[in-house]
Every structure is written in structure tokens, then in C-alpha cells.
Amino acid sequence: MSLLRKEWMAREPDFPWLEAGDVAGLESVLGELGWLKPGERVRSAECAGEGNMNLTLRVITSERSFVLKQARPWVEKYPEIAAPWERSCVEQAFYARVAEFPAVADRMPHIFGQSESARIIVMEDFVDARDLTSLYKGDHLDDEELHILASYLRALHVATEDSPTPPLENREMRALNHEHIYVVPLDSENGLELDGYEPGLEDAARRLQADEEFRAAVASTGERYLADARHLVHGDYFPGSWLRTAGGIRIIDPEFAFFGDPELDVACATAHLALAGRPRADAERLIDVYASGTGAPVLDAARLARYAAIEVVRRLIGVAQLPIAATRGERAALLARARNAMLGARHEALWP
Numbered sequence: 001m002s003l004l005r006k007e008w009m010a011r012e013p014d015f016p017w018l019e020a021g022d023v024a025g026l027e028s029v030l031g032e033l034g035w036l037k038p039g040e041r042v043r044s045a046e047c048a049g050e051g052n053m054n055l056t057l058r059v060i061t062s063e064r065s066f067v068l069k070q071a072r073p074w075v076e077k078y079p080e081i082a083a084p085w086e087r088s089c090v091e092q093a094f095y096a097r098v099a100e101f102p103a104v105a106d107r108m109p110h111i112f113g114q115s116e117s118a119r120i121i122v123m124e125d126f127v128d129a130r131d132l133t134s135l136y137k138g139d140h141l142d143d144e145e146l147h148i149l150a151s152y153l154r155a156l157h158v159a160t161e162d163s164p165t166p167p168l169e170n171r172e173m174r175a176l177n178h179e180h181i182y183v184v185p186l187d188s189e190n191g192l193e194l195d196g197y198e199p200g201l202e203d204a205a206r207r208l209q210a211d212e213e214f215r216a217a218v219a220s221t222g223e224r225y226l227a228d229a230r231h232l233v234h235g236d237y238f239p240g241s242w243l244r245t246a247g248g249i250r251i252i253d254p255e256f257a258f259f260g261d262p263e264l265d266v267a268c269a270t271a272h273l274a275l276a277g278r279p280r281a282d283a284e285r286l287i288d289v290y291a292s293g294t295g296a297p298v299l300d301a302a303r304l305a306r307y308a309a310i311e312v313v314r315r316l317i318g319v320a321q322l323p324i325a326a327t328r329g330e331r332a333a334l335l336a337r338a339r340n341a342m343l344g345a346r347h348e349a350l351w352p
């Protein structure tokens with residue numbers, strides 16, 4: 001057990017620390033929270049899917065199944081790395097905030113129970129769901145799916161235009177993300193070994209890291225990311241947060257949400273379509289559908305392009321790598337296009 005984890009568990013002995021497989025512990029915690037029906041027994045609790053940050057379990061009881069997500073003050077996959085514990089409160093506040101808007105809430109899991117003190121969310125289990133990281137392996141979105149992804153975002157942004165209030169300022173998660181997106185990828189001393197993804201990628205990263213014009217554009221985009229704005233954004237709108245279910249696409253995991261620029265979410269989706277090798281037409285369709293609906297915020301094209309460009313860069317030469325097969329030259333070529341997209345402030349430049 002990591003030291004960090006041990007220390008926290010000793011410091012907070014009354015916190016309901018949960019684990020996969022701990023059926024008795026789960027039954028007692030869920031019972032205390034009043035979330036089990038009379039006579040309902042917990043049968044199993046195994047990992048719900050690929051995730052890094054949190055403990056995410058599929059709980060099967062004598063009557064039903066649900067997904068339970070608990071945040072701890074560390075990264076679940078790397079328990080020696082600390083992570084903001086309040087992220088669960090942000091995720092809970094997000095679900096509470098959008099609950100009254102069917103165009104948003106109906107595209108997300110229904111929430112059965114939330115506890116801020118236990119940092120637990122219990123939600124609908126999309127039993128048959130597959131996340132769309134399959135896009136990085138040649139899968140594609142059909143037109144209806146692109147439509148859903150765009151209309152969900154528009155509905156979210158339109159419904160939530162407001163001023164930031166805690167916990168939806170989400171400062172700690174934003175600071176963490178800022179470091180991973182805007183700082184680490186451009187740090188030539190970051191120690192990341194990139195040539196395993198593509199021979200020569202390390203050299204390409206060095207060149208970009210030495211590019212002062214590019215660094216300045218990234219720094220100002222990063223400042224913008226840290227500034228408050230007026231729309232509730234999902235904050236991590238990429239294929240890992242998109243589930244394909246029999247009922248259509250569903251969106252999960254708003255732990256990086258905050259009141260920011262609506263361009264951020266549209267840009268993130270755009271960046272990942274480029275990273276997945278999808279045609280530019282997919283991104284244009286997404287942007288068009290977003291913009292054509294009633295009340296949609298007018299997107300600043302330059303801001304969208306810059307957010308998209310840095311998302312591409314950080315996924316190619318930063319820590320949070322994607323499950324894209326080893327390449328020969330494609331990553332360096334996309335990295336060069338991302339530089340052009342950043343400096344020209346045109347998302348179109350992400351495509352050849």
C-alpha cells in the first residue's frame with residue numbers, strides 16, 4: 001500500500017474507505033446511507049471499467065446493479081500521487097445543476113444517491129456500454145452520434161449560463177489539469193520517453209519545446225483556461241467520457257467541470273477527432289450542429305482552435321497518452337499541424 005494512502009487512511013479512520021470485492025463493507029456503507037431497499041443484499045462489486053482517478057465499481061445486488069464512484073485523495077491507479085479530494089463534490093454539483101434540464105440529464109446516468117462526506121456517487125449502470133476510446137483504433141461515429149455529442153454540449157452550455165459558484169469553480173482540478181496540459185508537455189526536462197510511441201517523437205517534442213512563439217501562445221491559452229467565464233463546461237469532453245449504449249451515446253465523468261469558455265468542450269472533441277484520425281468533416285459537423293441550435297453561444301474560432309491545438313499536443317507529448325497504436329511519422333506530422341493550428345488560430349490546420 002502506498003505511503004500516501006496509508007497516511008490518509010490512518011488520518012481519517014471514520015471515512016468509509018471502499019474497495020473492490022468488499023461486499024460486506026459496501027453493504028454496511030450503502031445501508032447507513034439509506035440507499036439499499038429493505039432486504040436488498042450486495043452480491044458483488046467489481047471494477048466498472050477503465051479509469052485512473054477514482055474507485056469506480058459495478059455493484060450487483062439481489063435486486064439490481066448500479067455504478068458507485070468514490071473519490072479518494074489520491075489517483076486510484078497511482079496511489080502515491082495526490083489528487084484533489086473535492087473532485088467528487090464538483091461532480092455531484094454538476095449532476096445536481098443539470099438535473100432539471102432533460103437535454104443534458106437524459107444523456108447522462110441518472111443519479112440514485114450522492115454523499116459529499118463519503119465522496120460517493122451512486123448512478124445508473126449502462127450495462128451494455130462501451131466507451132468510445134475505440135475511435136483511436138479505427139472505430140467511427142455515425143452522423144446521429146456526432147449530432148448527439150454536439151447537441152448535448154449546446155444544451156449544457158445554454159442551460160447553465162451563469163456566474164461561477166463554488167464548488168463549480170473547481171480550482172484545484174483546474175490547476176492540476178493546467179499543469180498537465182499547459183506546463184508538463186512543454187517542459188524539456190519532463191523525462192517522458194516518447195520514441196516508443198513513434199521513433200523520432202522525442203526530437204519533434206524538443207523542437208516544439210524550444211519554439212518561443214508557440215510557448216507564448218500556449219501560455220496565454222493556459223491563462224484563459226484558468227480564468228472564470230460564464231458557461232458550465234464538462235471539462236473533459238473526449239472519447240473516454242463518451243459511452244455507446246443501446247439507447248445511444250451517454251456522457252459521464254464531469255469531474256473537471258467548471259464555469260469557463262464554451263469553446264473548450266467543442267475544442268476538446270475536435271482535437272480528439274483529429275487524434276483519432278477522423279476526417280475534418282466530422283469536426284465541422286460537430287461544430288455546425290452545435291452552432292445551429294437555438295441560443296447557442298457564439299464560438300470564438302481562434303479560441304476554439306487554440307484549445308484544440310494544445311489538447312492535441314498534450315495527448316501526443318504529455319503524460320496522458322491515448323491508446324493509439326505505434327506510428328511512423330503520423331504523430332510528428334500531427335504535432336506540426338497542431339503548432340500551425342495554435343499559431344494560425346485555425347482548427348482546420350489540424351488536418352492535412
Ligand SMILES: Nc1ncnc2c1ncn2[C@@H]1O[C@H](COP(=O)(O)OP(=O)(O)OP(=O)(O)O)[C@@H](O)[C@H]1O
Pocket residue numbers: 048049050051052053054055056067069109123124125126127129131240241252253255
Ligand atoms: N454509469 C456507468 N455505466 C456503465 N459504466 C460506467 C459508468 N460510469 C463509469 N463506467 C465505467 O467505468 C469507467 C470509469 O469511469 P469514470 O470515467 O467515471 O472514472 P474516472 O476514475 O473518473 O476515470 P478517469 O481516470 O478516466 O477520469 C468508464 O470508462 C466506464 O467504463
Ligand SMILES: [Mg+2]
Pocket residue numbers: 053253255
Ligand atoms: Mg475522470
